[in-house]
Amino acid sequence: MNERNERIFGVACTFRKPADVFHAAEKVRDAGWTRWDVHTPFPIHGMDQAMGLPRSKVPRLTLLGGVTGFITGCLLTWYMNSYDYPLIVGGKPYWSAIFPFPVLYECTILFAAFGTFFGQFILNRLPHHHHPLFELPNFARVSDDTFMVVLEAHDPKFHVDDSRNFLQSLGGQEITVIRD
């Protein structure tokens, strides 16, 4: 084997049922793994707890977006209708939060949605077109009806043979070593 093949990304195994992969995930979590993932065709209810994942950080970016949007809306309407070109309408104040409220409201939602949308892709490190998992022949089935546990080589607990045996003990099938 040449040098390139010796670089290992991790070890993968498949499961046929959501319940099986769910219980396997609980055992991997309890064994203290940190660099690993469960690939499923759909989000399995309760899998975040089974994997011991913390709450997603997307809401922070949503809040950041929303606050930015509200301030942007305020500055936009204030600058345009009150500072740069003040409009005199019936002796009313040049700017208040009331008359452009629909604009502030929509700007808040728009920027909060940008924060959520881009935040989700940034946190998920997407787009990411080249990944060792895509080289795995049975990975295509994961988006259909197969469930996969992947233990990554970056994890301090990782050792090729031990990890294979561990996955076998969890009841995983088609145990494969993924080359980087």
Add this chain to the structure above:
Amino acid sequence: MAHAHDSSSERPAILDKVRPAELPRPKLILNDRGFHWITDKVCGIVEEPTPLWWKVLFGVALFIASFTGLGLFYLVSTGTGTWGLRSPVGWGWAIVNFVFWVGIGHAGTLISAILCLLRQKWRTSINRAAEAMTIFAVMCAGIFPLFHVGRVWFGWWLLPLPNQNGIWPQFRSPLEWDVFAVSTYFTVSTLFWYMGMVPDLGVIRDRAKTWWRKAFYSVLALGWRSGNRQWSNFEMAYLLLAGLSTPLVLSVHTIVSFDFAVSNVPGWHTTIFPPYFVAGAIFSGFAMVLTLMLPLRAIYRLHDVINQYHIDNMCKIILATGTMVGYAYATEFFIAAYSGNVYEKFAFINRAFGQYSWAYWIMVSCNVITPQLFWFKKVRENHSLVWIICIFVNVGMWFERFVITCTSLANDYLPSSWGYYSPTLVDIFTFFGTFGFFSVLFLLFIRFLPLLPMAEIKMVAPQADPHAH
């Protein structure tokens, strides 16, 4: 579940004796279809060779869409006088069509966002197509106010951009609020739709056999790997976008109704407009969802994932919102009579018995009377009849906007300035063509993108529950 019961000391002893039956819930997926069946069914629509009916319909849709092109070309090259607008009716078909199309869109957001927050699992089978409908309907809607500005090449003055006149948009105007509301609505709906589609695009990518297909769907799927670390962020973002879209969709038709309600024209200047417009929008939108989904269900044999339960629910929402709209019509009359304002009273008597009474009664019979048939199970189970009733609702809701817009303007305060509005051929062409434009986009969607959200349907399948035995 059994463990949970045993550990609870509060559990009454009687429950062990009677062994209560599980609450029967209607099945969302019939015939116990598995995950692979769902993948095959939905991807099959995109993967099969282009069917003949699609090619024929696409040609017809393009032909019809050309009418909008023709109408707009004639309008821009000749001048705004080619529309039927003249004093006193300055808002004719263009505004009617705008409100009609925006309203259609609202059902898509209701299904994708509000029903998501309410945990209505049946939404999963129809939400993708309904969201697509939203986006395409808003695109159709946008054409009308854009060309209504007169000199369309100055349309960008609506946006807060610096121009050589050194002036800015006027944020006290409901029309400017509308620019923000509709453009935000379009943007957020598109983001929501695309984000929800990324995992399903990954499925089509993974099944792709040819190089160009693989490349096309790989780019769209952004390298989605369906790992639970990704799903965790995805689910959170989906929930948040649903939470953001809910106040958004309610605000959009509220602001559309402000275009009327903030003026002081009799029949427009009422506080009932925002809720009444939102109910009407959802009403017409659901009718459009059924108009589109019933034929698709028949063509692609989707009976297992879009079953009678889904159709029943949609019919019941049409019934509920249709009744709300009817109630709003009655309230308007009552308030007009109760207000003691002669102009307001006249506006409503004139709607029902004046020169546009024909339009008013088309509106009432289509919107208030026809949907009442959905009280009957027999009617909801007869899908041809459901489809016909939905067409009636669509027609009725177009007439509602026509009645609101035209009757109030044609007969306002001074009888000496009254008039009668009729559309010209250019108006008719432009509106007729938007149905083609909508169909072109919808047909492209059916052909190239996943029509049903596979991951979400799999998620509500009984075998997806990790605690099922």
